[in-house]
Amino acid sequence: MIGFSSRRLARAAWLSCAVALAFELISTPAHAADGAHVDPVSRVVLMLAVLLLAAKVGGELATRLGQPAVLGELLAGVLLGNLDLMGFASVEAIATDPMIDMLARLGVIVLLFEVGLESTVNQMMKVGLSAFLVAVIGVVVPSVLGWLAARWLVPDASPYAHVFVGATLCATSVGITARVFQDLNVAKTTEARIVLGAAVIDDVLGLVVLAVVAGIIAAADSGTSLSYLDIFLTIAKAAGFLFGALAIGARVAPQLFRLASHLKSRGVLLAVSLAFCFLLSWAAGAIGLAPIVGAFAAGLVLEHVHYRDFTERGEHELEELIRPISALLVPVFFMVMGMRTDLSAFMQPGVLGLAAALTVAAILGKQACGLAVVERGIDRLTVGIGMVPRGEVGLIFANLGLGLKVGGKSIVDNATYSAIVAMVVITTLITPPALRLSLNRGKRAATTSP
Amino acid sequence: MIGFSSRRLARAAWLSCAVALAFELISTPAHAADGAHVDPVSRVVLMLAVLLLAAKVGGELATRLGQPAVLGELLAGVLLGNLDLMGFASVEAIATDPMIDMLARLGVIVLLFEVGLESTVNQMMKVGLSAFLVAVIGVVVPSVLGWLAARWLVPDASPYAHVFVGATLCATSVGITARVFQDLNVAKTTEARIVLGAAVIDDVLGLVVLAVVAGIIAAADSGTSLSYLDIFLTIAKAAGFLFGALAIGARVAPQLFRLASHLKSRGVLLAVSLAFCFLLSWAAGAIGLAPIVGAFAAGLVLEHVHYRDFTERGEHELEELIRPISALLVPVFFMVMGMRTDLSAFMQPGVLGLAAALTVAAILGKQACGLAVVERGIDRLTVGIGMVPRGEVGLIFANLGLGLKVGGKSIVDNATYSAIVAMVVITTLITPPALRLSLNRGKRAATTSP
Numbered sequence: 001m002i003g004f005s006s007r008r009l010a011r012a013a014w015l016s017c018a019v020a021l022a023f024e025l026i027s028t029p030a031h032a033a034d035g036a037h038v039d040p041v042s043r044v045v046l047m048l049a050v051l052l053l054a055a056k057v058g059g060e061l062a063t064r065l066g067q068p069a070v071l072g073e074l075l076a077g078v079l080l081g082n083l084d085l086m087g088f089a090s091v092e093a094i095a096t097d098p099m100i101d102m103l104a105r106l107g108v109i110v111l112l113f114e115v116g117l118e119s120t121v122n123q124m125m126k127v128g129l130s131a132f133l134v135a136v137i138g139v140v141v142p143s144v145l146g147w148l149a150a151r152w153l154v155p156d157a158s159p160y161a162h163v164f165v166g167a168t169l170c171a172t173s174v175g176i177t178a179r180v181f182q183d184l185n186v187a188k189t190t191e192a193r194i195v196l197g198a199a200v201i202d203d204v205l206g207l208v209v210l211a212v213v214a215g216i217i218a219a220a221d222s223g224t225s226l227s228y229l230d231i232f233l234t235i236a237k238a239a240g241f242l243f244g245a246l247a248i249g250a251r252v253a254p255q256l257f258r259l260a261s262h263l264k265s266r267g268v269l270l271a272v273s274l275a276f277c278f279l280l281s282w283a284a285g286a287i288g289l290a291p292i293v294g295a296f297a298a299g300l301v302l303e304h305v306h307y308r309d310f311t312e313r314g315e316h317e318l319e320e321l322i323r324p325i326s327a328l329l330v331p332v333f334f335m336v337m338g339m340r341t342d343l344s345a346f347m348q349p350g351v352l353g354l355a356a357a358l359t360v361a362a363i364l365g366k367q368a369c370g371l372a373v374v375e376r377g378i379d380r381l382t383v384g385i386g387m388v389p390r391g392e393v394g395l396i397f398a399n400l401g402l403g404l405k406v407g408g409k410s411i412v413d414n415a416t417y418s419a420i421v422a423m424v425v426i427t428t429l430i431t432p433p434a435l436r437l438s439l440n441r442g443k444r445a446a447t448t449s450p
Numbered sequence: 451m452i453g454f455s456s457r458r459l460a461r462a463a464w465l466s467c468a469v470a471l472a473f474e475l476i477s478t479p480a481h482a483a484d485g486a487h488v489d490p491v492s493r494v495v496l497m498l499a500v501l502l503l504a505a506k507v508g509g510e511l512a513t514r515l516g517q518p519a520v521l522g523e524l525l526a527g528v529l530l531g532n533l534d535l536m537g538f539a540s541v542e543a544i545a546t547d548p549m550i551d552m553l554a555r556l557g558v559i560v561l562l563f564e565v566g567l568e569s570t571v572n573q574m575m576k577v578g579l580s581a582f583l584v585a586v587i588g589v590v591v592p593s594v595l596g597w598l599a600a601r602w603l604v605p606d607a608s609p610y611a612h613v614f615v616g617a618t619l620c621a622t623s624v625g626i627t628a629r630v631f632q633d634l635n636v637a638k639t640t641e642a643r644i645v646l647g648a649a650v651i652d653d654v655l656g657l658v659v660l661a662v663v664a665g666i667i668a669a670a671d672s673g674t675s676l677s678y679l680d681i682f683l684t685i686a687k688a689a690g691f692l693f694g695a696l697a698i699g700a701r702v703a704p705q706l707f708r709l710a711s712h713l714k715s716r717g718v719l720l721a722v723s724l725a726f727c728f729l730l731s732w733a734a735g736a737i738g739l740a741p742i743v744g745a746f747a748a749g750l751v752l753e754h755v756h757y758r759d760f761t762e763r764g765e766h767e768l769e770e771l772i773r774p775i776s777a778l779l780v781p782v783f784f785m786v787m788g789m790r791t792d793l794s795a796f797m798q799p800g801v802l803g804l805a806a807a808l809t810v811a812a813i814l815g816k817q818a819c820g821l822a823v824v825e826r827g828i829d830r831l832t833v834g835i836g837m838v839p840r841g842e843v844g845l846i847f848a849n850l851g852l853g854l855k856v857g858g859k860s861i862v863d864n865a866t867y868s869a870i871v872a873m874v875v876i877t878t879l880i881t882p883p884a885l886r887l888s889l890n891r892g893k894r895a896a897t898t899s900p
């Protein structure tokens with residue numbers, strides 16, 4: 001089925017060796033000519049070269065095994081990031097480098113913009129009710145299940161810890177799901193739109209939940225009580241942004257592009273589109289939402305009709321212009337995400353039971369989402385699976401938990417933290433193959449009973 | 451000739467207002483929702499949006515005035531970077547932001563790779579002798595003229611200062627010239643190849659001169675003498691790299707791409723090409739050369755025949771894949787370079803005379819380069835003008851000079867430093883229009899006397 005010839009295997013080994021050699025070189029300090037100026041970009045370009053090559057090798061292996069390329073990139077990242085277990089302590093430098101981190105963040109922004117471009121606001125509004133219900137169920141059910149699991153397995157922890165563990169289960173990593181839909185060429189299906197819309201709303205709801213839980217715990221610590229006004233303001237701001245961005249963006253975008261179409265110099269369409277995406281990402285970040293929410297909204301708002309003037313004079317389609325940029329930056333994001341996955345979390349005693357229970361709660365809880373879809377003829381299993389990956393959002397939640405303290409003591413202990421990380425890793429890694437299976441099953445069902 | 455209608459002016463004003471507003475927003479700290487996680491990428495995307503929009507407006511105005519777009523980008527940068535003179539102290543944040551700085555450095559690497567792709571090693575070897583002679587003359591003559599000017603105008607400074615000022619005149623900013631050739635669509639002419647080859651060799655020679663001068667000064671300071679072995683090693687390493695990179699690269703590239711052509715996943719050609727460019731850039735940086743030397747060598751080495759397998763199965767040409775990436779990153783480089791231009795250097799008393807003398811020495815000295823061209827039928831004036839801009843290389847030199855001390859005293863005083871900066875600014879800003887004039891003159895001569 002796969003059919004690697006020994007010659008191909010030799011080639012793959014050759015390329016792997018080159019990657020390993022480059023890694024060794026990173027750890028060797030560069031001895032510059034005496035008195036010469038060493039450009040700091042040297043280190044960054046070496047890291048980028050290693051990430052790009054490793055991502056392509058991982059993506060290729062995954063593709064040959066019939067899996068989405070993103071799974072290969074994640075696993076290549078996990079492998080490289082955990083090389084220190086095997087004695088290569090130096091590779092961690094990549095995952096913690098601030099420039100690589102920033103390029104990864106730019107990467108996920110470009111990815112969500114690209115994915116947003118594949119749908120329009122109108123198409124999204126059509127599935128708006130389902131997406132909203134899916135998001136609400138996807139926040140409530142996993143949180144309750146996670147809270148129950150924590151109460152059952154770590155009864156000695158404080159009630160705040162139970163609440164917090166529950167809250168960490170509500171996240172959805174829209175990056176993973178978006179990329180899988182893209183890899184499998186189904187980003188324009190109704191299922192994909194519902195899941196992506198729900199994941200974006202989920203990001204907003206998750207923020208609200210996190211702010212409220214953090215507020216309750218901070219209030220408990222200081223002996224004061226949480227102001228309802230604060231909770232309300234958080235919700236209003238977050239909800240207001242999504243609708244505001246879509247409404248204002250839809251009015252501004254046509255004017256912006258009509259204005260820009262008078263500029264005749266090279267690359268105007270790309271520059272203005274990226275500036276639009278970046279401005280909305282910044283706006284989302286400025287009110288405390290994830291910037292990717294803004295990037296997705298920017299992609300939804302931009303429609304072909306807005307930049308018709310450019311394509312009519314022979315310029316490339318916007319999607320085609322974005323693709324090379326995402327080919328450079330997006331693998332950086334998934335590689336870094338893989339590299340930050342700490343496999344040693346699985347090896348701590350007392351972690352496995354809680355990790356298993358949280359993972360089951362995380363997966364089953366999101367399956368309830370499928371039931372919330374109001375449209376007919378939708379593959380509910382695909383919707384449920386699409387909501388499963390916690391990805392980087394889950395890790396951000398878990399890290400914030402370590403910082404929340406009551407009476408000077410962190411409410412989440414190390415074993416619980418490791419269990420949450422394990423849950424995030426498993427839900428993230430199983431989604432690409434599970435989503436592919438579910439989509440194929442749907443296709444088979446459609447062809448056998450037309 | 452230019453023909454701005456009042457409606458167009460109103461539009462331009464509208465866009466400028468939007469840019470100004472965005473600048474104001476940068477200076478306002480973002481108030482995130484309480485307890486929420488503010489993504490550090492927010493600031494970076496806002497800055498990128500501002501840089502992209504301002505670069506396009508500047509580039510457009512320059513294009514409409516018949517100038518290369520890069521002049522507009524530089525001047526837009528100068529304008530924004532010197533807004534603090536007008537009371538906007540906050541804008542400087544962009545020019546000093548480490549992430550923007552890194553993106554700018556990536557930008558010039560991508561630019562030189564792109565420019566390198568437009569020529570092949572064979573084409574470059576054909577003009578190799580001329581390029582080498584042009585580079586040598588371009589280092590020697592301006593340095594001697596600069597040394598004479600410094601001796602004449604600041605006779606009280608130490609002889610080391612005179613030597614150092616002379617050395618700062620030997621640099622050539624290959625970025626500026628490459629971009630002007632690209633803007634004017636003449637990057638494949640023999641003149642462009644000679645200038646680009648010479649500028650790259652000049653980068654190597656400049657490094658040697660700088661290392662030697664710095665070594666002499668450091669030896670004078672410590673009372674020891676400079677080892678000839680050190681000088682020889684610096685020269686050997688630098689020269690070895692250029693030939694080594696071209697020779698090894700030309701052997702490795704075909705194998706690398708044959709190997710990569712077996713990978714079927716999306717974006718392999720771009721990823722492998724960029725990784726190749728990044729690895730050579732890193733190698734150049736690791737031995738103390740500017741990374742752009744490696745990027746240019748990578749571009750020269752890669753030829754269409756290496757990735758024929760990809761284009762034959764319908765993938766885009768490499769040049770087309772790189773273009774969107776350079777459209778995102780390259781303007782960042784020129785905007786930042788403009789923003790770092792300190793106009794207040796011109797306003798210091800006692801600076802103007804020296805600045806004028808150095809500028810004349812810098813321009814006339816490089817005109818001697820044209821005489822070194824051995825080919826017939828070459829526009830020698832274009833070659834001479836192409837070598838004029840000092841750009842970022844000149845600024846790096848000047849900054850290193852501030853750090854060189856004899857007896858605890860910096861050998862370059864502030865007035866001399868400002869004069870060097872002024873010389874760098876003027877040579878950089880006059881090159882785009884001067885090169886365009888010279889190229890047009892050449893074209894006219896060619897059409898009137900065929």
